Amino acid sequence: MGYNCIVLVKQVPDTKRITGQAMNEDGTVNRAALPAIFNPEDLNALEMALEIKEKYGGKVTVITMGLPTAAEVLRQSLYRGADGVILLTDRRCAASDTLATSYILSCAVAKLNPDIVLCGRQAIDGDTAQVGPQTAEKLGFPQITYVEQLLSLTGKTLTAKRNLGNGWQEVKTSLPALLTVIDTANEPRVPSARRLMKYKGAKCRLEVEAAAKTDPSIDVESTCKGLEKRGLLIRQWDLDTVGADFGLVRARWVAD
């Protein structure tokens, strides 16, 4: 049987490498000047999902919500062993806060009927650690935050060890469930050379369209068809695909 695992991953600016150039004069951060990376703890979440698949069977689908450039973290996921990847992108998602993000992600996750949803504990751009629990709440799933170790998985029952910093806890829950994974859980694997060769040409439609803008010889339709045939077209979803209600998505917070 195996487990249907979904991993939620985010592309983030590399905040550990902020240099003078990346700071605007008014003290804000120039995001464009920062390299974009795979959120570190999301790699731990992906690793845990891949280990589940290797041990128990099943499949791993990775979802990211972001700009078309976030397709890069999906390719990175394919190189490491993901079976399927989905880019959730929509202009209307711009400037989503964590509530809107978790709402949209929960709509996407629900479409896939998962057994286990895995997130990183937190994303290094905001360090909010909110999207995991909020997505769990929206789905009505139990949440197990700060997972350091998966202890057992039998049928629809999962037990895990949580590391709380000031102690630990072993908990049991029934599936489907959402876990947030911390950096000490495992050592994420590096991309496999074979898979890298296979998937480095994977693209989403918006990337093909962007390329066609600068190179008129590219025909979008036939290129996408060709990619699809070879299993290299990254699935692209928008708010309508996942059935999210735009009215609920509008971000309402202001940050200076």
Next chain:
Amino acid sequence: MIDVNKQGEVWVFAEHHEGTLEETSIELLSKGRQLADQLKVPLAAALAGNGVEELCVRLGQYGADKVYLAEHPLLKRYQASSYAKAMCGLIVKHKPQIVLYGATPVGRDLAPRIASAMKAGLTADCTDLQIGRHEIKSTGQTFENLLLQIRPAFGGNIIATIINYDRWPQMATVREGVMPMPEPVGTRKAKVIREATDLTPSDLLVEILSEHRQQKKVNLKSSRIIVAGGAGVGSRENFKLVWDLANCLGGAAGATRAAVDLGFIDRDHQVGQTGTTVRPSLYIAIGLSGAIQHQAGMAASQKIIAINNDPDAPIFNIAHYKIVGDLNEVAPKMIKAIREKA
């Protein structure tokens, strides 16, 4: 989401473990008191659990005017789903304008679950809270008496102020140690309001099999004296100077991130924006430059003594006593003098 409600109370989620209140909740009561006074509304604690009524006394002594007490056998041990349900019930019924949580493992697990259920905004890991006004420049709309939620962002590289003007209650988790501990006032009493909570076993989504809580190895927060060393101390061996001085003063050893990164001392000892925030009576800074991120965690110390061989080191801008000299000469002399006096 509840309606914007300017008469709403200020609430603090009262976290507790095995019969004792979490320190951060007590710190939040002191901040909550300030905010409530500014808004001229009552300060209340929201206490969920089972057999926890006696904690109401302490919540009152630390500043709560009221305690909403939600007791139920199924709330015996904390877990996100049941506690979120209990808290949402209280919030919907009483419509507080502000709800604060400690940014503890529990607070960070619970608050987002509540925010999601309430469709309310939540700011994580605040380091300061104020009451103020906000104007939306594009529309000219202004809002008075909002909660200004201040926190580091982008890995600590910028400080952001976040407001939430319509998805109420305004909620935030607040980092441990950044608000001062209030002194309890023995005669202060909170009015206890018992709340019925409607829970069934199906509200418990996880089962806790076993649990272990560690004593924190280093308790910087409650130390009245801290001796902190920086990269200038030079080596793990030489950090003995810091330890010795701390020990003979009965204090704790602290460090800068640079000293931690260099392996001079464990990370638990780090003071600053990404370490612990402290406010001891005395802070002795040895061989550390006083970077803004370090100051963020110690500038509120009552007395600061700095030893540095660079007279222009920024730490001297906030030090009350400045010793310009080589720490390898100054620190041993201090240790000797204190030991001889003792």
